[in-house]
Amino acid sequence: MAKKSFRQAVNEALSQEMARDPRVIVMGEDVAGGLGAPGEDDAWGGPLGVTKGLMKQFGRERVLDTPITESGFIGAAAGAALTGLRPVADLMFVDFMGVCFDQIFNQAAKFKYMFGGKARTPLVIRTMYGGGFRAASQHSQCLYPLFTHIPGLKVAIPSSPYEAKGLLIQAIRDDDPVIFFEHKMLYDIEEEVPDEPYTLPFGEANLTREGDDVTIVAFGRMVMLANEAADRLAGEGIACTVIDPRTTSPLDIETILEEVRATGRLVVVDEAHPRCNMATDISAQIAERAFEALRAPIRMVVPPHTPVPFSPALEDIYLPSVAKIVDAVRAVMAGGRKAA
Amino acid sequence: MAKKSFRQAVNEALSQEMARDPRVIVMGEDVAGGLGAPGEDDAWGGPLGVTKGLMKQFGRERVLDTPITESGFIGAAAGAALTGLRPVADLMFVDFMGVCFDQIFNQAAKFKYMFGGKARTPLVIRTMYGGGFRAASQHSQCLYPLFTHIPGLKVAIPSSPYEAKGLLIQAIRDDDPVIFFEHKMLYDIEEEVPDEPYTLPFGEANLTREGDDVTIVAFGRMVMLANEAADRLAGEGIACTVIDPRTTSPLDIETILEEVRATGRLVVVDEAHPRCNMATDISAQIAERAFEALRAPIRMVVPPHTPVPFSPALEDIYLPSVAKIVDAVRAVMAGGRKAA
Amino acid sequence: MQLNRDELLRAYRDMCLIRQFEERVHAEFATGDIPGFVHLYAGEEASAVGVCMDLTERDTIASTHRGHGHCIAKGCDVDGMMAEIYGRKSGLCGGKGGSMHIADLDRGMLGANGIVGGGAPLACGAALSAKTLKTGAVAVAFGGDGASNQGTTAEAMNLASVWRLPVIFVLEDNGYAESTASAWSVGGDPVKRAEGFGIPATRVDGHDFFAVHEAAREAVARARAGEGPSFLHLKLARYFGHFEGDGMTYRAPDEVARLRAEKDCLKLFRRKVSEAGLLEGAALDAIEGEVATLIEGAVRRAKADAMPEPADLLTDVYVSY
């Protein structure tokens, strides 16, 4: 075991699964790069270098650069998944989903149901999401709530290098279409990641901190912030449980219910736009199913209802932060009813 | 005043606004119909005849049939809105949003913010939504939660002919992009609709029933079902307030808060897929802001997490129904705490 | 003409089967028994059958909202199709899909499609599977004149061109997209467009089974030889409305009657085979009779078959969840 970056973890998962199963292919814009160009082949490995080296290892027949034509190649990935391959398609930034969403939500997601169960669509769509990169409104969105909304899709959001490798291998071996969200600010984060392949199950939450006072649920990069907040709060004598659900669809609501029943207090941290997002989804499910256990209002830590601004001065205050999570936890500790 | 169908109400709103303002244009596939064909001109007026007659009244320069090219013409509508027109674009079925979502959510919705406030984008996108038509998975979805999620968009969902006319005229006069949802099962519903133009404000909920026991929030066609449920429950001595928010973005959360504070009980009825939908959105906001007033868990009446099935035998049990709403209300009456 | 007697009989049988299937669905729809949107293929039979003639079960097709003909030509079970259209549990999709979503993956029929232009990228994917797994299979994307303007079609053509995929794009130009004439909606020339993407393209009389088959055969051969995609622009006609319920006022009053009289692909087939002395009228009549019995049985069974059960609502969303 060695320290690996999130980028390396993703790359390793792809490489190991491609080695294991010849049906796994990778496709997307510049996933290798340099095609038709006079210089270096495999020049890019995606804009942030995540798939670099795969083409040299597996050749251009299994690492396919595409024209800029997301409906075309995401649809082709769906069609290929329906007919014997296990494609991992690269949607680069999830913000681009608007040019190809139909192939995802009306085609890949619905094949199995529309066709009466006969299809399987082992498709993975990897995509970058999230703010902090100063990439402005069209390259900073989260949008996983849109995919979570759609029956037939699975949605994974790894929060660390270890999670990324295990969840991506699971995604590739999974027989349903999976949208795999990689936060672009996590790529350089490092932690211990086993060298051998392993899977992390979908729909099983991970508890990254345990404490009796408040339950915090967070996704992707927000898990890091929630852990930091929990550490800081521990200093104030507030003990937090931090839940990383790993996947929003399926969602391990049972674990969240259980923890909320124990703490009676819930804060949900979601980097996505605030309306109809995962914070509302979890709050609502808990308010419906663990109402009696709640000792204080559920708090949602989310950005305001605005596009993601470009200027660092604005983006920094736009995003959920450790401070905002700490405040929310303090607020749920302050208010509310006694233990039942 | 005369009885008019929902279809007529929409048509009248369009016709009156086109007469009032020469910048209002209508565009979409077969919104007139018969273009280039040997038979009747204005042959269709859309697949369900909603825009029929407008072309004869205003000519092909203002009622523009388009090729099947939603990104192209919805994007053109956005560009036209940015440069002096007030287009009403017809997205036929909202299920088709996946081929043109980018032009809606990354372009039209974000112009104003990305451009530092200088743009205005008076664009209306009319679209059919909802189940009951036996139209199967790709022609029966609701999907308004996806649009509600996006900052910069407004989302209107009229629940009756009267609402349709007033909200559509408001949408056309509004200077922000509005997605206007028409439930295809409502077109033949009739009620009294004033002949003259009028607007209904966005972000102001309408109370269609008032009662002290339970608050029901419902959208679009579900308002009809909620009213029916309320009538039925009145016979059992349960008095319901039924709230039609009219628009999901902006959302009149204040009125819902006020009513929930009064009744202490909330049922939200949403025909959309259950995850990250309006039922979760409202539940979460109420659980955060009116927690102390709640006397029972909030109940959500929503379809299961599956695509919309084709077979009438399945679609009928898939959709929220009066019986399901009645059950939910009974359940929130049965459980819960005493009044504070 | 390179087809033997059996092949000719099969072609005629499939075209008849489509025609009678559609005429019957048209009649049954009028009774109110058939739910939903139904788009009929009658009149266009030479396309589906001519194109699919040289395909095997390994080969795949991606179809459209007007998919019954493609299904039949690709070998889907007619009872299963009819039951599906009636929303029965015995339907090819267990009643969950309906007319617009009939699929049979075992026959290489990747699905009708409710989204115009939705199928072309999927066909590229099937072709990519064939190429990557070296199965030698070919994929066909059917699409209408309306679909030819959809961005997905253009993207798929370019992708197929640069990836040299074994895929055939078949543009079924029936003159209309809903009520809008292709003469208006399709700017320029589809054949030139395809050539602009670097794809060999030809225009074919879509009423003529033999012309379609000839062009398709060449395209299939090109694909199997690893020479990449082809494009066929078929000019043909639909006999019924865009969907059942369409009054067709946008067409000339005698338009369909004239088409049926002068351009009908079944009549043309009969004339050609009899002029060439390949098949005698009696054999063709016999086929029509057999087909009628088949359709009668399919409708009878579909009507009698059970609806899906409530528990079916929740299955088939995921392989595992």
Add this chain to the structure above:
Amino acid sequence: MQLNRDELLRAYRDMCLIRQFEERVHAEFATGDIPGFVHLYAGEEASAVGVCMDLTERDTIASTHRGHGHCIAKGCDVDGMMAEIYGRKSGLCGGKGGSMHIADLDRGMLGANGIVGGGAPLACGAALSAKTLKTGAVAVAFGGDGASNQGTTAEAMNLASVWRLPVIFVLEDNGYAESTASAWSVGGDPVKRAEGFGIPATRVDGHDFFAVHEAAREAVARARAGEGPSFLHLKLARYFGHFEGDGMTYRAPDEVARLRAEKDCLKLFRRKVSEAGLLEGAALDAIEGEVATLIEGAVRRAKADAMPEPADLLTDVYVSY
């Protein structure tokens, strides 16, 4: 050559302004002061300036992620642009947009665009406004070789064709989309594609301001005369990486140096005007000096200007809400 002295001076000034703007942003980016993704236009100046030469403020352009050149050619304020790139409140978009979203509606600049292919439909809309409101205005959609494969581009071309919109599609083919060569990614021939949509199309040397201007002038005239869309395929080159930070290892080692030496649009312009005796070197040198001062001031001001205030986060989402 139909341009007078003032016009020629303006053309050279705008091209210089773009070049120096980009060279300077390149240098400043390297210091780490400029946030986000920045795509530079250096090398392609003859396109933006040649195309926009005959446009007025009433006319509109839809730009791309590589938009600085289009902005300058369309008359955007250079201080406002630089401040925007630095994320300052004084920026053209109040710091909310950044390099990828600079717009100035008063100058008919409808916005850079972070979505490849996003601009073509918008330009059709602007052209529709012009046509409907009878303003006589023309709209231009700029797009790269990569964008030419995007479905939106094809849809917009067909829409413009059948609606006969006063729009000009300008394909800036700089040989690469990110690291992928257009020689690979663009199947067939863009000019033939455009013709396939029924749009008059020409290929032009995009390094040659005069050739670009000539072709654009014809296209503008056609649009103003109500004769519909045109398409220009410009072959040109970018000098910097796809975005700042791109190592450009996919290019030949001497590729850019050679392009700068042999194909540079500014050098070509100088040579042509001096060979024709239209402008003397001193006048051109003077322009370069003025421009340098302008850029220096823009950077100095941008660095000194204030960041947006916290309250700005929440404004400009809606006109009213």
